[in-house]
Amino acid sequence: MTAPTELSKAVETYWASAEARDWTGFAAVLADGVVYDLPQTRERVRGKEAYVRFNREYPGDWHLRIQRIVAGSDQVVTWIHCTVGLEEMYAVTFFTGDEEGRIATVTDFWPEAYEPPPGREHLVERY
Amino acid sequence: MTAPTELSKAVETYWASAEARDWTGFAAVLADGVVYDLPQTRERVRGKEAYVRFNREYPGDWHLRIQRIVAGSDQVVTWIHCTVGLEEMYAVTFFTGDEEGRIATVTDFWPEAYEPPPGREHLVERY
Numbered sequence: 001m002t003a004p005t006e007l008s009k010a011v012e013t014y015w016a017s018a019e020a021r022d023w024t025g026f027a028a029v030l031a032d033g034v035v036y037d038l039p040q041t042r043e044r045v046r047g048k049e050a051y052v053r054f055n056r057e058y059p060g061d062w063h064l065r066i067q068r069i070v071a072g073s074d075q076v077v078t079w080i081h082c083t084v085g086l087e088e089m090y091a092v093t094f095f096t097g098d099e100e101g102r103i104a105t106v107t108d109f110w111p112e113a114y115e116p117p118p119g120r121e122h123l124v125e126r127y
Numbered sequence: 128m129t130a131p132t133e134l135s136k137a138v139e140t141y142w143a144s145a146e147a148r149d150w151t152g153f154a155a156v157l158a159d160g161v162v163y164d165l166p167q168t169r170e171r172v173r174g175k176e177a178y179v180r181f182n183r184e185y186p187g188d189w190h191l192r193i194q195r196i197v198a199g200s201d202q203v204v205t206w207i208h209c210t211v212g213l214e215e216m217y218a219v220t221f222f223t224g225d226e227e228g229r230i231a232t233v234t235d236f237w238p239e240a241y242e243p244p245p246g247r248e249h250l251v252e253r254y
Binding site: 037038039040041042043044045046050051053054057059068069070071072073075076077079090092094109110111112113114115116119120123124125126127 | 164165166167168169170171172173177178180184186195196198199200202203204206217219221236237239240241242243246247251253254
């Protein structure tokens with residue numbers, strides 16, 4: 001368990017390094033045994049080397065910025081805005097840290113747009 | 128802006144009341160002008176009355192429990208596990224509060240399962 005501000009800084013470096021394709025800086029904030037989970041596909045990546053490679057090899061000219069960051073006592077959550085060409089998407093990511101303030105677990109969600117189900121038009125507006 | 132523990136308690140009551148279909152308890156932790164956003168459908172619900180109704184009228188025998196809660200200085204995030212019959216899903220929700228400690232904004236994401244894209248099998252395992 002790490003102090004919230006410490007993990008929060010590691011998370012900011014994580015996203016800034018990814019955006020800059022600075023894989024040395026990215027690796028520096030990861031625990032050696034970092035575990036990445038993607039619950040939507042039930043994929044898991046174990047260890048710093050594989051996880052840096054997973055990100056470095058990720059296809060597309062993607063760009064991202066933090067839209068919200070929430071730092072709790074032992075976890076940090078980000079909501080990022082991501083563009084790939086003209087496509088826009090967002091991701092929500094949960095982070096936990098180790099005792100050295102490095103990122104120990106990363107859990108990513110990539111929610112996709114969908115059409116609202118019928119029957120609630122009387123309560124909602126669209127934006 | 129409310130103290131993190133205060134908003135955190137309101138959020139716990141929000142989910143417990145929803146699970147119990149206690150709409151009076153649910154309404155009690157909402158600001159009158161609560162705004163609900165669902166970025167995936169770009170739907171918005173404004174005001175306590177409409178928002179309680181939106182939840183009360185939500186179809187299906189849904190049940191939910193908090194899997195993770197992260198309380199920051201002015202925001203709370205939950206990751207909930209939800210079942211509807213045999214179907215399992217999860218939601219990630221961002222909350223902000225008003226000065227009375229009630230919930231002022233709710234932003235919900237419902238990520239859906241999908242098949243992983245090819246090309247990264249050398250780095251991932253499935254769980």
